[in-house]
Amino acid sequence: MNQVATLSPIIRARDEFPGLLTAAGKPWHYLDTAATAQKPQAVIDAMARALGKDYATVHRGVYARSAEMTLAYEAARCRVAQFLGGREDEVVFTRGATEAINLVAATWGAANIGPGDRILLSTIEHHSNIVPWQLLAERVGAQIDVCPLTDDGRIDLDAAQAMLDERPKLVAFAHVSNVLGSLLDAKRAAELAHAVGARLLLDGCQAAPRLKVDVAELGCDFYVFSAHKLYGPTGIGVLWGRQALLESMPPWQGGGAMIDRVTFERTTFAPPPQRFEAGTPAITEAVAMHAAIDFVEAIGLARIHAHEAALVSQLRGELRAMNDITLFGPDDSAGIVSFMLDGVHPHDLGTILDEADVAIRAGHHCAQPLMDHLGVPATARASFGLYSDEGDVAALLEGIARTRRIFG
Numbered sequence: 071m072n073q074v075a076t077l078s079p080i081i082r083a084r085d086e087f088p089g090l091l092t093a094a095g096k097p098w099h100y101l102d103t104a105a106t107a108q109k110p111q112a113v114i115d116a117m118a119r120a121l122g123k124d125y126a127t128v129h130r131g132v133y134a135r136s137a138e139m140t141l142a143y144e145a146a147r148c149r150v151a152q153f154l155g156g157r158e159d160e161v162v163f164t165r166g167a168t169e170a171i172n173l174v175a176a177t178w179g180a181a182n183i184g185p186g187d188r189i190l191l192s193t194i195e196h197h198s199n200i201v202p203w204q205l206l207a208e209r210v211g212a213q214i215d216v217c218p219l220t221d222d223g224r225i226d227l228d229a230a231q232a233m234l235d236e237r238p239k240l241v242a243f244a245h246v247s248n249v250l251g252s253l254l255d256a257k258r259a260a261e262l263a264h265a266v267g268a269r270l271l272l273d274g275c276q277a278a279p280r281l282k283v284d285v286a287e288l289g290c291d292f293y294v295f296s297a298h299k300l301y302g303p304t305g306i307g308v309l310w311g312r313q314a315l316l317e318s319m320p321p322w323q324g325g326g327a328m329i330d331r332v333t334f335e336r337t338t339f340a341p342p343p344q345r346f347e348a349g350t351p352a353i354t355e356a357v358a359m360h361a362a363i364d365f366v367e368a369i370g371l372a373r374i375h376a377h378e379a380a381l382v383s384q385l386r387g388e389l390r391a392m393n394d395i396t397l398f399g400p401d402d403s404a405g406i407v408s409f410m411l412d413g414v415h416p417h418d419l420g421t422i423l424d425e426a427d428v429a430i431r432a433g434h435h436c437a438q439p440l441m442d443h444l445g446v447p448a449t450a451r452a453s454f455g456l457y458s459d460e461g462d463v464a465a466l467l468e469g470i471a472r473t474r475r476i477f478g
Contacts, residue, residue, distance in 0.1 A: 083110070084457045084459065086111050087108045087109065087111070097427070097461065098427050099427055099428040099465040099466065100455070100457075100458075101429055101431075101453060102430060102431045102453060103279075103299075103453045103454060103455035103458070105299075106298045107298065107300065107301045107455050108455065109302070109362075110365050112361050112365050113301060113358050115361075116361035117303055119357075120139075120357040121354050126138070127139070127350065128140040128143045129143075129327065143351065143353055143356050145360060146359055147163070149359075150308055150310075153283070153363050154285050157313065159341070159342060160310055160313050161310055162308070162342065162346045163306060163307075163347055163352065164306070164346075165352070166296040166297075166307035167295055167296040167308075168198040168296075169307065170308065172202045173346060174292055174309065175202040176202075177320055178292075178311075178315060179202075179206045179240065180209075180210070182240075183206060183210055183240065184210050184211070184212065187212045187213070188239065189203050189206075189212055189213070189215070189240045189241075190216075190217060190233060190238040190240070190242070191203060191214060191215070191242055192217040192218075192230075192243055193217065193439055193440055193443050194219060194244055194440055195273070195437070196248050196273060196275070196437055197436040199244060203240075215233055215236065217233060223398060223399040224252040224253070225244075225259075227254075227255060230259070230262060234265070235266075238268050239267075239269070240271065241262075242270075242271040242272075243270070243271075244273045245272045245274045245276070245277035245283075246275075246277040246281070246406075247440075248436070248437065249398070249440055249451065250403060250408055251276070251403025251404045251406030251408075252399055252404075253404050256272055256288045256289075260288060261289065269291040269315070270290045270292070271290070271292040272290045272292070272294070273295075275294070275295050275299050276299070276404065276405070277404070278300050279300045279301065279374070279405075279455075281371060281404065282371045282372065285310055291312050291315060292309065292311045292315070293311075294307065294308065294310070295308055296308075297355065297359040300366065301366060301456075302363075303362075304355075305355045306352040309346070316343065316346075319342070321339050321345050321346070325348035325349045326349055326350070327340070327347055327348055327351070328340055328345050366456070374456045375405075377458075378404070378405040379405075381460070382402075384463055385407050385452060385466070386401060386403075386407055394412040394474070395409055395411060396410040396412070398410075406451060406452075406453045407451070407453075408450065408451045409449065410450065411470060411473065414477050415432075415448070416450040417432045417448070418473070419432060420450065428462075428466055430451060430452050431451040431452075432449075433448045435449070452466055
């Protein structure tokens with residue numbers, strides 16, 4: 071309780087999120103931030119300006135507004151590089167983390183993984199960090215290995231170390247689980263992977279909005295995230311890759327912007343990151359993502375994480391005291407609480423909660439192999455953001471009590 075109270079300036083930030091009110095002007099208890107975050111007014115305003123009075127294409131216009139928009143677009147790339155602790159020429163804009171992983175699979179993967187090679191994933195992965203590697207493995211005849219979890223739902227790096235004796239070419243792990251909120255010891259994962267010559271890709275979708283990410287310190291080779299989970303717009307995400315790796319990767323999609331010179335005899339390609347950004351880019355989305363990063367860092371990722379951790383602790387404590395609740399994941403989960411109410415399907419719970427203006431996620435969360443591991447078809451998931459507060463927890467608990475009464 072005291073932890074939350076000391077972070078009242080973050081709680082007051084609710085006023086900056088117009089989406090946190092119902093159509094009737096009542097508080098909307100939004101507990102689905104792991105799916106997508108609500109947008110602060112600063113991001114909405116930045117997007118509106120970019121779509122309105124500032125709008126122009128980028129990179130090739132000779133008129134002043136195009137030049138100004140080009141500067142704004144590339145300033146967003148610079149801001150992302152600073153946010154991740156990388157370099158501008160290591161930041162590739164994509165449609166989202168899913169496309170970023172597919173890009174790596176279709177370029178670096180196709181060039182470096184062949185028949186009999188192995189790829190190491192984990193039980194905890196989102197489908198976006200499973201299916202692209204399955205498609206690659208099927209095309210080239212590679213094999214996928216799956217690292218198990220610890221009893222409290224973390225990627226078991228001791229087991230991973232033993233599995234690395236098979237010398238996989240790539241390790242692809244979630245930095246933070248989208249279902250359990252469990253945090254990977256990414257630095258150790260990188261050390262283990264590199265010890266056998268493997269590359270490490272980290273899915274940072276759930277980490278970037280709440281943890282300070284420094285790719286140099288982590289030691290990973292690729293890092294991906296989506297802007298919409300970072301309080302930014304949909305339609306844009308980031309692939310960070312080591313410069314030498316990006317330089318070695320062939321183009322993925324062909325078209326404008328990614329070329330150096332085109333003739334019918336031969337085409338040469340631009341260097342990274344432009345090599346991987348064919349066509350007109352997501353201009354306004356990049357500008358809005360810049361605003362989102364500014365907004366988050368003005369508050370401070372450490373403060374956001376502490377705020378969410380206090381709410382997680384409060385909710386898990388309340389749920390743990392209920393005999394008909396099953397909790398999943400570690401006690402120190404990062405902003406996410408997954409659970410089951412005995413005798414009630416998560417979809418039914420979610421529907422009843424919605425009647426009280428409480429929004430949770432109910433389903434398999436694009437993590438069906440993890441559901442199989444947990445032995446359930448679905449879970450209820452409450453996920454916090456910087457705007458969440460004790461009122462959201464209270465509304466959720468009241469909704470669970472009401473559901474219990476309905477189902478008798």
